[in-house]
Amino acid sequence: MRFLHPDGTTVHLGYCSNVHQAEDLKGVIAQLAAHAEPVRERLGVDRLGIGLWLARDVVTELTADEGALDTLKAELGARGLETVTLNAFPYAGFHREVVKNDVYEPDWADEARLEYTLDCARVLAALLPDDADRGSVSTLPLAWRDPWPRVSAEDARHALDRLTTGLAALEAWTGRRIRVGFEPEPGCVVETAAQAVRELGGLDPDRLGVCLDACHLAVQFEHPAAALRRLEDAGLPVVKLQASCAVEAEHPADPAARAALQRLAEPRFLHQTRTPTANGVLGVDDLPDALDGDLPDTGPWRVRFHAPLHTEPEPPLRTTTGQLDHVLAGLLGGPSADCDHIEVETYTWSVLPEPPADLVGGIAAELAWVRDRLTGLGLKEDPS
Template sequence: MRVHRPDGRPVHLSYCTNVHPAEDLSGIIGQLDTYAVAVRERLGADVLGLGLWLAAPVAAVLAEDGEARRGLRRELDVRGLEVVTLNGFPYEAFQAPVVKHAVYRPDWTTPERLDHTLNLARILVDLLPADADRGSVSTLPLAWREPWPAERRDAARRMLDRLAEGLSEIAWQTGRVVRVAFEPEPGCVAETSAQAVDMLAGTDTDRLGVCLDLAHLACAWEEPKAAVDRLAAAGIPIVKVQVSAALEVADPVAARPVLQRYAEPRFLHQTRTAAGHACDDLDLALAENPPGPWRIHFHVPLHAPPAPPLTATTPLLRDALAVVDCDHFDVETYTWDVLPAGQRPTSPAELADGIAGELAWTRDQLTGARA
C-alpha cells in the first residue's frame, strides 16, 4: 500500500505475513487468498503491501528456480498484492508450538544465515514492483547475547562483509538494490541504538542498515528522537521500520492476574523495567517481581488497547513515526494467536479484520489523518 507523509513523501506500508504459519509455496499462496486479499478488500485498497516471510526451505527452492519466482510474482499481481520487503529474522517454524530462543538460530556466525539472507535478496529482486526504488530484508541483530566471545564476534563480522559483497553482486547482475536491515532486540548482541551503531561500524552502509522495531525500541526504554539522531550521526541508515507496540504496566503487582494471561509458551517476552532490570521472559519477571513500570516484548494490536490496567507503548510509537526517515513500514503483530482469550481472533475473518484495523490505524498515523 502506497501512502504519502504530510510533506508529500511516498512510503510503502505493508503487514508482515509471519503471523501466518504456512511454510511451503502452496500454503503461502493459500494464505494470500485467506488473509491478504480479505485485508485488501476491507481497506478498499487497489494494492496491498506484504512484508513476506519465507521460511528457509521454501526460500532455497525459490532462489534456485526462476520460473517459481516468476510464478509467485504472478500470484501476487493477480491478487492486487505487492512486496518490497521480506522478513528474514525467523529461519523456519516461527508459528511452532514453542519458539522461544530458537528464533535466533542459525545466527550470523554461520554460513546458513548468510545463505538464507542472500537467497531472500535474490527472490526479492524478482518480486519488487518496477517502480520501487529498492527492496529490504530484515534480520536478527547478529545473535542472542551469549555466548559472545571474540571469535564469534569476528566470525559474524566476516559474514557481514560477505553479505555486503553478495548484495553488491546481486545489484550488479540485476540492476535492483536490496538492503539488509539488522533489527535490535532485547537480549540480543544489539538491543539498543548505541549497540546497533557498534554492530555496524565499519560495514558497507550502502548495503547494510537497521530495522527499527518500535516495540523493541520501547522495551529498551529509548526515546525515539534520540535513537534516530544517534543512528543518523553515525551514518547508519534506517532501512525498514517494523510498526509494533509493546505491553506496558505501571504497577505489575496490581496487574499480576492480567499479566499472567500473557505469559504463554510460544514466544519469548523479554521484560525491562524503567530502572534497567532485565528479565528474559515474562514468567521470569513475574517470579522476580522487580519494581515497575515494566515494558514487555509482547506485540499487541496497534488499534485496540489491552485490558486495563495494562497499556501499550503506542504514544512512543506515534513519536517514532513522527521523526523517523524511512520508506518501508511493516506492521508486525505476529502474536494474534497467543493473545489472551477474548482478544484472540477465532476465525480467519476476525484475523483479517484485526490486520486491516492495524493497517488503517498506521496509515492514519503516517499520513497525518489521525485526530
C-alpha cells in the same frame, strides 16, 4: 499501500506475513488468498503491501525453480499485492509449539545465515515492483547475547563483509538495490541504538542498516528521538520500520495487573521484560521469570509482546502506541522521509488470551491505524 511524503519519497506500508503459519510455497500462496487479499479488500484499496516471511525451505525452492518464483509473483499481482520487503529474521519453525530462543538460530556466525539472507535478497529482487526504488530484508541483530565469544563476533563481521559484496553483485546483475536491516532486540548482541552503532557502525550504508522495531525500542525504554539521532549521527540508515507496540504495566505489583500479565505468559514466544532503575534498565529474558519474582515490581514493566496497534489490552495494562507515534513522527514528520518501508508486525494474534475470530479485520484495523498516523503527518495516500 503507498504514501507520498512531502519531499516526494514514496513510502510503502504493509503487514508481515509471519503472522500466518506457512512453511512451503503452497502454504504461502494459500495465505495470500485466505488473508492478504481479504485484508486489502477490507481496507478498500487497490494495492496492499505484504512483507513476506519465507522460511528457508520456501526460499530454497524459489531460488532453485524460476517457475516457482514466477508463480509467486503472478499470485501477488493477481491479488493486488506487492512486496518490497522480506522478514528474514525467523529461519524456520516460527509457528512450532515452542519457539522461544530457537528463533535466533542460525546466527550471523553461522554460514547458513549469510546464505539464507542472500537468497532472500535474490528472491526479493525478482519480486520487487518495477517502479519500486529498492527493497529491504530484515534480519536478527547478529545473535542472542550468550554465548557470543570473540571468534563468533569475528566470524559475523566477516559474514557482513561478504553480505555487502553479495548485495553489490546482486544490484550489478539485476539493477535492483536490496538493503539489509539488523533488528535490535532485547536480549541480543544488539539491543539498543547505542549497541547498533557499536556493532554495526562503519558498514556500507547503501547496503546495510537497521530495522527499527518500535516495540523493542519501547521495551528498552529508549527515547525515540535520541535513538534516531544516534543512528543518524553514526550514518546507520533505518531501512525498515516495524510498526509495533509493547505491553506496559505501570504498576506491576497491582494484583489486577499481575493477573492480566499472567494471561500473556504463553509458552510459544519469548517475551523479554524490562523495568527502569536508577542505574539504567533491568530485565529478564521472559515474562514468566518476571512474574516469578526475578524482576523488581516497584516501577513500570514493559513486555515484548507485540500487541495489536488499534486496541488496548486487558486493563490495567496498556500499550506503548505513544512511543510508536514518536517514532513515526521522528522518521516521517520532518522535511525529509528518513524511512520508506513500514511493516506492521503483530505476529502474536494466535497467542492472545482471546484470539480474534476475525483476523482479517484485526490486521486491516492495524493498517488503518498506521494510515491515519501517516496522513496526520502530512503524507498523502497514493492511489496509483
